Amino acid sequence: MFLDRFEKLRNGLVETGFDAAVVNPGATLTYLTGLSFHLMERPVVLFYLPGKDPVLVLPELEKEKLKSLPFEFQAFFYGDNPVERFDAFKSAEVNLGLNGKKIAVEPVHLRFLELEYLKSAAPSAKFVDGSAIFDNLRICKDTSELKLMREAVTIAQNAFLKFLPHVHVGKTEFELANTLTTLLLECGSDPELPFQVILSGGPNSANPHAVPSKRSLEIGDLVVVDWGASYSGYASDLTRTLVLGKPSEEQSTIAKTVLAANTSGRRAGKPGLRAGDVDKAARQEIEKAGYGTYFTHRTGHGLGMEGHEPPYMFGENDEELKTGMVYTVEPGIYLPGKYGVRIEDDVVVTINGAESLSDLPRELFVIE
């Protein structure tokens, strides 16, 4: 499996005129090697130059992890004194002959820290944004990956159903977010969630990226709950909206509008369609209802080993959908100072169109 993935990376490098790639901890490193490291003060870098064994630079105390690697590699270690790091990077450079080469990096992962060591070890190499390669590497999920993603959705849905009876007037956003987090673990999520639960009530629900506050829920609140699980490193990402007591007319109207947008967005996807057209399919329902200016973000984002990854679903995105791509459809309406509604599902592109991995009811959940 890992050799196939390196082969895919090799093809990507060759097609785009790169000589090599460097990857630091994150989804791509795990995808290629099965190894996972936290991004900390100690740099870890994987070097890949087609035709040679992959090379790793890493702290001595991570040595044990390499025993599981099912392919040939070279590794250079350093100790706790940061002055030792340069030698490890230099050894990797010398092993592969990186000087003068054009090397692809991942802009959302590689840090100034690693970049400075790389530049000092290979001063005449060029380190260039290799997003095009890395984006393609993991964007289409295979059958075994989709199985893990379906399980991540199942865990998230089960946790949400167990969570609903805990929601009452008087509970704070913060304590309810913690309850849902705990239930996600109990239902089988990996301990590292793809993102922290967002749970925002009343006026806070009008902020799409709110952090759970100490505000207590009140009767009449809309409550936006945005949560996800991880399973064997693959993420799910769902949103549903609750109402405490009977919804007002306006609350019902915006909830119905967002549901129409979600439905239209979920159904739009198919191989060959522009990613931007999924956004348009969802957005037009909200615009038609006169709330267009209150849908303040893109319709969704890709999902896989990262909580946010390509393809990104914004109107101008011309990227063509392919079978196996997975993305969220998460339209919302946010009325500042009042409340908001968002409904989010995870969708996979199939040869026949698009299938939602998630199937929880999408209407407002009425909490009596």
Added chain:
Amino acid sequence: MFLDRFEKLRNGLVETGFDAAVVNPGATLTYLTGLSFHLMERPVVLFYLPGKDPVLVLPELEKEKLKSLPFEFQAFFYGDNPVERFDAFKSAEVNLGLNGKKIAVEPVHLRFLELEYLKSAAPSAKFVDGSAIFDNLRICKDTSELKLMREAVTIAQNAFLKFLPHVHVGKTEFELANTLTTLLLECGSDPELPFQVILSGGPNSANPHAVPSKRSLEIGDLVVVDWGASYSGYASDLTRTLVLGKPSEEQSTIAKTVLAANTSGRRAGKPGLRAGDVDKAARQEIEKAGYGTYFTHRTGHGLGMEGHEPPYMFGENDEELKTGMVYTVEPGIYLPGKYGVRIEDDVVVTINGAESLSDLPRELFVIE
């Protein structure tokens, strides 16, 4: 409070010959502004040039978060289409006049992504490792910060005591790690833990950075448990070692040796001492007992808003300890293929010496 912190940053910049600083999401951004963002595909950057209001570049959908900012600032937003980002960075550059300036960056946080936008917006600015400034900014904790750290330790200790009755032969590392994670949240940790629980049994305990596996605990296992809580953004980080059944003679010997090293390391700290001397105090106990080559990592690391931050406790580190510095003391002995012991406490430097924030028993916890 935030104005004082910007003033501290200003002094750091002036003393080290920098003109400005850029900070992206992470502990420093939260320390300076109270804002927290996840590091995702959308760049968020704080620009600070002494004498001018701080400037933020961020996605439109984060706008609501700025309402809480208790100081004057400028903000430039961009939408979901990545082509809009350059204009926001350029506006920030123009507002502050960054071209030609020497700008401090945080190497462990700033990514290639932000760096490329910064370079294209201010092509004649120099972006330079500003670790010296950023390391100093948060390294000495004030009374209000120490109060939060003590609470983070209390939560971690309470969770561990509730966790112990769950440990039995036959349970897997993975399920026990999940149980402890859940208990940390129940006991009041912030939902985002400072790091994932490490729980490694039998031969896995000989790997200091093991990831919890599906291996079931067996009689005779040593089990290293390394866990921490977050409270209002401040971390704790503790390790204790359990034994299933009666420990062997060698197990008892290495546990006693590590305890002597922990005690010596905990007591060593005082204002003016070299950080490296804390490492030496702990290490000499292990060397004396003949296990020096099996203590394969530094004695500890600083702790605060980040799980790992300066000061780092390795022998060659000449940095002088100051009151308010907090660091871990976590010596270990790892016998490859057999087992390991680690005992970790969190220590604060006081005018009188060093005080351990944690006080759980440090001997092997015997699980019958």
